[in-house]
Structure formats: C-alpha cells, structure tokens
Amino acid sequence: MSEAQLQYALKDVIFLHRIKDLLEKRLGREKRLSIAQACFKFLPYKATLDLMGWDKEDIFSHSIGQ
Numbered sequence: 001m002s003e004a005q006l007q008y009a010l011k012d013v014i015f016l017h018r019i020k021d022l023l024e025k026r027l028g029r030e031k032r033l034s035i036a037q038a039c040f041k042f043l044p045y046k047a048t049l050d051l052m053g054w055d056k057e058d059i060f061s062h063s064i065g066q
Contacts, residue, residue, distance in 0.1 A: 001009070027033040049059070 024033065027036050049055075
C-alpha cells in the first residue's frame with residue numbers, strides 16, 4: 001500500500017470508532033439499540049438469501065398484492 005492509502009485507512013479506523021460510539025448512544029437514547037443489533041445480526045443471512053436468488057423479491061414485505 002502507498003503511504004496515502006495507509007493514511008486513508010488509518011483515518012477510516014479512527015473515525016469509524018467514533019461514529020459507532022455516537023450511533024450506539026443515539027440508538028440507546030431512542031430505545032432502538034436492541035432492534036438495530038438484531039438487524040446487524042441478520043445481515044449475513046440476508047446476504048445469503050440474496051446470493052441464493054431471493055434478491056429480486058422482498059420476502060419480508062408486509063404489503064399485499066404488489
């Protein structure tokens with residue numbers, strides 16, 4: 001990696017930790033942290049479903065007749 005790439009990656013790590021902390025505080029304040037954590041845990045399963053060919057349909061949709 002070039003020096004510029006290393007510096008970019010370093011800044012990414014520094015800022016991402018701060019953003020994560022701020023997001024967790026906000027979610028906690030709004031009493032939405034547990035639902036966010038459940039969504040994050042689900043993401044690998046959603047990706048697997050997409051790769052299995054379910055990316056064109058929203059199998060979790062609550063609308064009828066669309």
